[in-house]
Amino acid sequence: MVEINTLPRLLPSGDSAITVEYSRDIDDGANRSVLSLDRALARAPIAGVIEAVPTYRSLLVHYDPVQIDYDSLSQRLLALARSPAEASPSTRRWRIPVAYGGEHGADLEDVAKSLNTTPDDIVARHVAGNYRVAMIGFTPGWSYLSGLDKSLHMPRRQNPRLLTPAGTISIGGVQTGVQCLAGPSGWHLLGRTPVRTYQLHRDPTFLLEPGDYVTFSQIDARSFAEQDRAAEAGKIIAELVA
Amino acid sequence: MPKLVIASIGPASSVQDGGRPGSQRYGLTPSGAMDRLALAAANTLVGNAPFAAAIEVGPFGAAFIARGGSVRVALSGAQRSADIAKRPVAVDSSMTLADGETLTLGFARNGSFSYLAIEGGISGEPMFGSLSVNARAGLGSPYPRPLQAGDELQAAPASGAPERRIELPDVPDAPIRIVFGPQDDEFSDEAKALFLASDWKISATSDRMGYRLEGPVIRHLHGHNIVSDGTVNGSIQVPGNGQPIVLMPDRGTSGGYPKIATVITADFGRFAQISAGRSFRFKALSIAEAQAEAKKFADLVRTLPDRLRADGAEFNIEALADANVAGHAVSAVDAGTWHPYAWTESEQAP
Numbered sequence: 001m002v003e004i005n006t007l008p009r010l011l012p013s014g015d016s017a018i019t020v021e022y023s024r025d026i027d028d029g030a031n032r033s034v035l036s037l038d039r040a041l042a043r044a045p046i047a048g049v050i051e052a053v054p055t056y057r058s059l060l061v062h063y064d065p066v067q068i069d070y071d072s073l074s075q076r077l078l079a080l081a082r083s084p085a086e087a088s089p090s091t092r093r094w095r096i097p098v099a100y101g102g103e104h105g106a107d108l109e110d111v112a113k114s115l116n117t118t119p120d121d122i123v124a125r126h127v128a129g130n131y132r133v134a135m136i137g138f139t140p141g142w143s144y145l146s147g148l149d150k151s152l153h154m155p156r157r158q159n160p161r162l163l164t165p166a167g168t169i170s171i172g173g174v175q176t177g178v179q180c181l182a183g184p185s186g187w188h189l190l191g192r193t194p195v196r197t198y199q200l201h202r203d204p205t206f207l208l209e210p211g212d213y214v215t216f217s218q219i220d221a222r223s224f225a226e227q228d229r230a231a232e233a234g235k236i237i238a239e240l241v242a
Numbered sequence: 243m244p245k246l247v248i249a250s251i252g253p254a255s256s257v258q259d260g261g262r263p264g265s266q267r268y269g270l271t272p273s274g275a276m277d278r279l280a281l282a283a284a285n286t287l288v289g290n291a292p293f294a295a296a297i298e299v300g301p302f303g304a305a306f307i308a309r310g311g312s313v314r315v316a317l318s319g320a321q322r323s324a325d326i327a328k329r330p331v332a333v334d335s336s337m338t339l340a341d342g343e344t345l346t347l348g349f350a351r352n353g354s355f356s357y358l359a360i361e362g363g364i365s366g367e368p369m370f371g372s373l374s375v376n377a378r379a380g381l382g383s384p385y386p387r388p389l390q391a392g393d394e395l396q397a398a399p400a401s402g403a404p405e406r407r408i409e410l411p412d413v414p415d416a417p418i419r420i421v422f423g424p425q426d427d428e429f430s431d432e433a434k435a436l437f438l439a440s441d442w443k444i445s446a447t448s449d450r451m452g453y454r455l456e457g458p459v460i461r462h463l464h465g466h467n468i469v470s471d472g473t474v475n476g477s478i479q480v481p482g483n484g485q486p487i488v489l490m491p492d493r494g495t496s497g498g499y500p501k502i503a504t505v506i507t508a509d510f511g512r513f514a515q516i517s518a519g520r521s522f523r524f525k526a527l528s529i530a531e532a533q534a535e536a537k538k539f540a541d542l543v544r545t546l547p548d549r550l551r552a553d554g555a556e557f558n559i560e561a562l563a564d565a566n567v568a569g570h571a572v573s574a575v576d577a578g579t580w581h582p583y584a585w586t587e588s589e590q591a592p
Contacts, residue, residue, distance in 0.1 A: 011424035014504030015532035017474045019424040026469050038267075053266045053472040055496055060472025062263065065507070065533040066540045137470060137496030138592055140270045140379045144470070160591050172592060181378060184591035198268065200369070200380055206268040 006033065008058070008081055010074045015065050020077055021058040026174055028146055030057045031134045035211045036085045037077075046076050054210045055135040056144070093213040095239040096178065098169050099224035100126075100191035105169070107157075107188040115151065123218060125149045126169075126190060131176060131214040136206075141180030141198030143208050148176045160186030167192040167228075169216065178214070194227035195238045202234050215241070244311030244400070246360060248393040249344060252302025254450065256388045257364055257395075258491075260293030262372035262381075266472070266495040273374040273381075274491045276355045276450065277511035279543065280319035283408050284359035286546040287316030287336040289401075295366070295373035296359040297389065301350040301517070306358065308339035314361035314400040315339065318408070320353030320515060335407040336361075338400045353515035362398030376492060406550045411542070417525035418513045420478065420503040421532045425468060428500035429480075433460050437486075437502060441521040445485075448518060450492040451590070459484030462500060470498040470592075476505030476513070490514065494590040506532040508539035 011019040020037060023030035031054075038054045041061070048067030053060040063073055100123045101108040112119045131145035153174045161184060164170070168179040172187030179185065180197040193216075197207045208214070219227070231237045258281070261274020275281040275298055282292035290296075297306075301320070316336040317324060324331045327343050333356070339345055347356065366373045366383025375382030385393055426434060437460055445454035466482040473479075477489040479499040488505060489497070505513050506527060516522055527535070 012421055012504070012529050013424045013472070013474050013501070014421050014476055015506050015529060015536045017472075017504075019471060021424070021471070024469065051264050051266055053495060055471045056469050058471045060266075060474070062266070062474065065536040069533055070529045135470070135496065136267060136269045137472070138269055138494040138590060140265075140268060142269045142592065144592070177592060179592075183378065187592055198270075198379070206265070210267065 007078065008033070008037075010077065012070060013060060015070070017060055017062045018070065018073060018077065019058050019060050020081070023057040026056050026134075026146070028132075031132075031146065033081075033085070034059050037081055038210070040080045040083060041077075044080065046073065048073070053137075055137060056146075091211070091213060092209070093215070093241050094208065095215050095217055095241050096193050096195050097219040097223070097227060097237065098127075098191040098193050098216045099219050099221055102221070104221070104224065105189050105191035107170075108190050111152075111154070111171070111188050111190065114154070122152070122190065125152055126171070126176070127216050127218055129176070129215070133208050133210050133212045133214060134175075135210055136197075136208065139181050139183055141178075141196070141206060141208070143178040143197055143214075145176045145178065145214055146174075148174055152176075154188065156186035157188065160184055164189060165192055167194060167196070169193055178208070192224065193237075194224055194231045196231050199231075199234065202236075207236065207238060244313050244341070244397050245309050246313050246315070246339075246395045246397050247307045247309050248389050248391055248395075249305035249307050250391050251304040251389050252300050253388065254300030255302075255304060256298055256375035257295050257366070257382060257385070258298040258374045259295035259372055261374055261491060262370040265370055269495050270370070270379060271376060271492055271495055272475075273372070273376045273450075275357065276491060276514035277319055277353075277357070279410070279511045279539070280355065280515075281357045281359075282543045282546055283318040283334060283410055284316045284357040286550065287318070287334075287406050287408055288314055288359050288361040289403070290359055290361070290363050292543050292546065294359070295364040295383075296357045297364075297395075299347060299356040299358060301354045303346070303348050305344055305346045306339070307344045308341055308397075309394075310341065312338055312340045312400040313397045314403070315345065316359045316361075316406075317347075317356060318359075318410075319356035320350035322350045322356060323348035332407065334410060336405045338402075338405070350517070352517065354517055355515060360395065360397050361401060361403075365396045378492075404552065407553060408546065409549045409551055413512060413515075417523040418516075419506045419509050419525050419527045419532065419535070420476075421506060421529055422503045422526055423501070424471075424504075425500040426502050428462050428464060428468070429460065429502050430463055433462075434502070436460065438524055438526060441523060442486075443521050444516055444518045446518045450490050452487045452489050452493060453513075455486045455488065457485070460486060460502065466499055468498055468500050470496040473497045473501070474504060476507075476510050477501045478503045478505065488513065497590050498592075506535055508532075508535040
């Protein structure tokens with residue numbers, strides 16, 4: 001475990017960004033430190049900082065080198081990292097409906113076979129999980145969740161698919177993910193959600209925040225179709241649960 | 243109101259401005275012009291803010307017609323032939339299209355991207371503060387996709403201001419400067435030395451997400467899989483085959499390959515303009531040196547109005563001779579190999 005106040009390594013990402021690295025690995029403690037520093041920076045903005053991008057293990061801080069130089073910003077970031085950890089704000093917990101298997105989850109059967117079990121058992125293990133949004137990246141709304149049951153950890157596909165459907169729920173490595181837009185992926189496709197984690201002209205445009213908690217609930221194909229239409233019309237399908 | 247009608251245009255052409263930073267934490271890439279200096283030069287020529295939206299024209303030819311009145315525009319960026327109703331005009335100049343006249347651009351001869359700024363800017367609804375096209379996310383104004391023949395851009399009536407040219411500093415035929423990191427410790431000193439000492443070429447399978455480099459194999463010390471972290475414009479990631487990919491403005495906001503180095507801000511546009519097949523080298527700077535260059539670059543953009551000269555496109559014999567010296571030579575990139583997104587995106591996928 002990484003202590004919350006373990007000091008990060010500062011690495012240059014060119015002349016206009018600093019990578020504040022807490023770990024080289026996927027590490028829940030490091031991710032909490034990243035999100036804590038992200039909140040601290042939001043609360044005490046530093047002139048010249050343009051935006052911060054939290055990931056599993058590091059916070060990427062984009063800045064304007066005309067306004068602040070690398071050394072000064074490094075010192076300010078280290079001082080923030082040394083300050084007491086920011087308590088997580090209201091922890092939101094989302095329930096996200098998923099239609100598993102069949103046309104919605106092309107790899108469910110294969111995943112079950114490779115783990116010597118049934119598709120229903122894989123779904124039960126996936127639905128039982130209590131996940132946290134560790135980061136959002138790659139394309140809009142692509143949410144990487146930590147907390148995947150160890151029995152479901154598996155390497156990426158040998159050949160990544162060039163196109164996977166919008167709303168895909170998949171597993172890869174030690175993670176599970178909620179993908180918003182259609183696009184390439186090397187993960188194993190378990191199902192699809194009608195939830196749009198990114199939807200233009202909806203308030204909020206982005207549904208999930210790094211640090212939010214997520215659980216999944218199973219729905220059938222018919223509910224998927226109904227909820228998909230409602231979501232397309234701008235309704236928020238994901239439920240906030242206590 | 244007059245408008246500029248796209249009569250013909252090649253792939254990799256879209257409306258771009260300074261981009262939309264601020265939502266990378268949600269996976270939304272900033273997009274924006276590949277060559278910000280050229281964008282700023284074109285805008286400055288017609289009195290727009292430096293990073294206002296303009297038409298980014300890819301390596302192929304294009305033609306634009308003024309309809310409903312005269313339209314004043316300016317062209318900067320890649321070297322290519324240009325004419326209005328068969329009268330040659332020069333790059334780095336403003337020009338006015340009378341109602342019904344056509345501006346025709348040839349293939350890029352040196353460089354890949356040109357910027358056509360319209361006096362008064364491009365009208366459209368900003369999305370996250372930007373008109374830049376990001377087709378994957380459905381963003382961009384007035385069209386959330388690359389431009390196509392038949393598209394129309396509303397324009398302000400031409401002001402009748404005297405035409406200008408802009409004197410830009412010569413583009414040096416010098417190495418592209420980088421700062422090592424953030425994951426240069428994933429590479430041996432020998433690998434880093436090889437990276438600096440080698441000639442590189444840009445693969446034809448490059449796009450606005452990333453430029454693939456061809457050269458010697460750069461080996462990793464500990465394998466090519468790292469846990470994803472954030473990316474910037476100019477991140478040089480090294481996938482399993484050891485052939486680096488330089489991330490461009492439509493990059494994924496995070497990536498899982500070690501990044502050996504980052505192209506400096508001041509050289510990013512010059513790098514973006516290197517034609518496929520042309521060879522170049524990298525040179526390492528310290529962060530302090532790179533930041534000094536970034537400040538000089540910001541000063542250059544800020545002082546572009548001081549570089550305006552009175553004689554415009556149609557009266558500058560020297561510039562004309564320069565612009566037309568090589569005729570319609572074809573860019574090393576061709577329509578068959580320019581695949582927007584398909585290759586690079588799969589490389590960055592989860």
